[in-house]
Amino acid sequence: MRKSNHSLKKPMSIFTLVALISIFFASSCNAEKTELEKFLNRIEIQYEQISIELGTAYWNFYSGEAEADLVAPKNKYYDLLTNDTLNSYIDTWYPKRSEVKDTLLRRRIEVWHNTLLSAKVEYDAEIMKLRNELEEMLKVTDDNNNNTDDFSTKMLTLIKLRNKKAQELGFDNYVHLSFDNNGLGYTWFTNFVEKLDKETLESYKTLVEKTKAEKQISEFDQRNAFQYIGMFYANNTPPEPEKNNIDLVKESLANIGIDYTNLPAKLVEKQLPAGVGGQGIMLNIPYDFRAVMTLGMDISVWMHEMGHGLHGLYNSINSPILEGYEWIPGNGAPAFSEGMAETSAGFTRNDEWLKKYTSLTDEDIKKRQEIMNTYAPAFIRYHLSNFVKEMELYLYPEKSYEEIQTEVAKKYMLIETDKIRTQDLKNIIYVSYPLYLQNYLIADIVACQIHQTLEEKFGSNYAFNKEVGSYLQQFYIGGEYYTWQQRMVNGTGKELDVDSYLKFYHIK
Numbered sequence: 001m002r003k004s005n006h007s008l009k010k011p012m013s014i015f016t017l018v019a020l021i022s023i024f025f026a027s028s029c030n031a032e033k034t035e036l037e038k039f040l041n042r043i044e045i046q047y048e049q050i051s052i053e054l055g056t057a058y059w060n061f062y063s064g065e066a067e068a069d070l071v072a073p074k075n076k077y078y079d080l081l082t083n084d085t086l087n088s089y090i091d092t093w094y095p096k097r098s099e100v101k102d103t104l105l106r107r108r109i110e111v112w113h114n115t116l117l118s119a120k121v122e123y124d125a126e127i128m129k130l131r132n133e134l135e136e137m138l139k140v141t142d143d144n145n146n147n148t149d150d151f152s153t154k155m156l157t158l159i160k161l162r163n164k165k166a167q168e169l170g171f172d173n174y175v176h177l178s179f180d181n182n183g184l185g186y187t188w189f190t191n192f193v194e195k196l197d198k199e200t201l202e203s204y205k206t207l208v209e210k211t212k213a214e215k216q217i218s219e220f221d222q223r224n225a226f227q228y229i230g231m232f233y234a235n236n237t238p239p240e241p242e243k244n245n246i247d248l249v250k251e252s253l254a255n256i257g258i259d260y261t262n263l264p265a266k267l268v269e270k271q272l273p274a275g276v277g278g279q280g281i282m283l284n285i286p287y288d289f290r291a292v293m294t295l296g297m298d299i300s301v302w303m304h305e306m307g308h309g310l311h312g313l314y315n316s317i318n319s320p321i322l323e324g325y326e327w328i329p330g331n332g333a334p335a336f337s338e339g340m341a342e343t344s345a346g347f348t349r350n351d352e353w354l355k356k357y358t359s360l361t362d363e364d365i366k367k368r369q370e371i372m373n374t375y376a377p378a379f380i381r382y383h384l385s386n387f388v389k390e391m392e393l394y395l396y397p398e399k400s401y402e403e404i405q406t407e408v409a410k411k412y413m414l415i416e417t418d419k420i421r422t423q424d425l426k427n428i429i430y431v432s433y434p435l436y437l438q439n440y441l442i443a444d445i446v447a448c449q450i451h452q453t454l455e456e457k458f459g460s461n462y463a464f465n466k467e468v469g470s471y472l473q474q475f476y477i478g479g480e481y482y483t484w485q486q487r488m489v490n491g492t493g494k495e496l497d498v499d500s501y502l503k504f505y506h507i508k
């Protein structure tokens with residue numbers, strides 16, 4: 001028997017105490033974490049189910065294959081996204097997400113945070129009701145001759161409501177909220193716009209002066225500017241190939257080692273609402289992709305939509321929130337999604353592809369590139385003016401849309417006359433995809449960067465290299481687990497490279 005020695009018994013050391021407390025907290029933290037994970041697993045199954053229903057409804061809306069019930073799935077989204085337990089879990093975990101060691105769970109928390117934030121605006125009861133009403137007014141029907149004034153008034157109300165909601169959530173306005181939530185960041189984006197404006201201004205001015213001298217006009221007008229854009233697009237679009245579009249999509253994919261017939265994809269052609277060239281929808285990621293193209297679209301539009309399909313069909317992340325369904329703005333990085341679509345479209349602008357499928361010769365292709373280089377500053381500035389005019393509707397609610405368009409035309413297109421043909425607000429993008437238009441310019445830069453990488457890695461004949469398809473898959477597989485900047489770095493070695501883009505068009 002050992003003698004107990006009360007007098008020598010020391011109190012627990014501070015060190016041991018701290019260690020025990022932290023073990024206690026760590027295990028209670030782990031328990032909480034497991035609870036969170038279980039909860040998210042359950043909620044994401046529901047989230048995916050509703051996303052599939054809404055995707056199906058939008059497919060019917062665009063394709064006209066069946067009656068489109070957009071309202072029922074949106075109501076289900078509403079219930080799910082305003083769920084108190086979900087919101088309180090994310091509100092608790094988002095600020096301390098750096099403590100979550102499991103990086104997949106950490107990313108789910110981040111993406112849920114963004115999704116819930118944008119849902120607080122788009123799924124606000126009043127906003128949702130108005131948006132549904134406006135979408136209904138835009139549906140393509142035989143007896144659709146809606147009053148434009150009525151539409152504009154309602155559209156302006158929607159803009160006001162989005163701003164008001166964003167302010168309630170602590171943002172200056174809806175533009176700030178949207179850009180802090182779409183993967184771009186408001187500051188990054190304003191720098192991006194300023195840079196492109198600055199870098200293209202001199203060459204654009206030179207172009208304008210040259211036109212004025214040649215045409216002997218004293219004022220540069222909107223029609224002159226539109227001619228530039230027309231020249232750019234005419235030379236950027238492949239001339240009518242000999243094969244029909246769907247066969248050419250299949251063949252272009254086969255050339256890079258992707259078998260279209262094995263993909264759960266369906267492409268159809270049908271008249272779409274004004275302003276929409278094509279609409280590709282991932283109904284169920286990664287199992288069901290469909291796209292509808294409006295009549296008379298060229299192969300690059302078909303390949304663009306197919307690119308949305310490749311992006312979704314090769315996604316193999318095991319968490320619905322990281323699959324990046326497009327129905328809630330904060331759930332994905334739309335600039336990158338459009339970039340994936342344009343990367344696919346980019347094959348139809350590839351020299352070797354053009355030589356094989358169109359009547360263009362080396363000489364023609366060279367000439368087309370020179371014309372594009374000449375008009376690229378106009379093309380870039382046209383994009384700037386296009387999205388800035390929508391942004392300004394939110395930033396300067398006191399200004400009329402006509403006023404904004406006139407100012408923007410002067411600033412970016414250097415229009416010198418006061419006579420400017422303006423557009424009305426009747427545009428489905430403004431209703432369903434607010435502040436989305438910049439994604440098309442960023443997409444062009446993403447595609448340019450990826451095609452440059454493909455050329456470096458696989459040589460000038462890369463559009464006919466069977467390994468290219470699997471190389472591209474690295475951009476798709478991880479879904480939203482990686483930020484879009486990380487995905488660019490992984491695939492091209494760098495983040496979005498605006499300078500290389502400007503150099504490509506000989507602007508810099």
Ligand SMILES: [Zn+2]
Nearest residue numbers: 304308338341
């Ligand atoms: Zn697209």
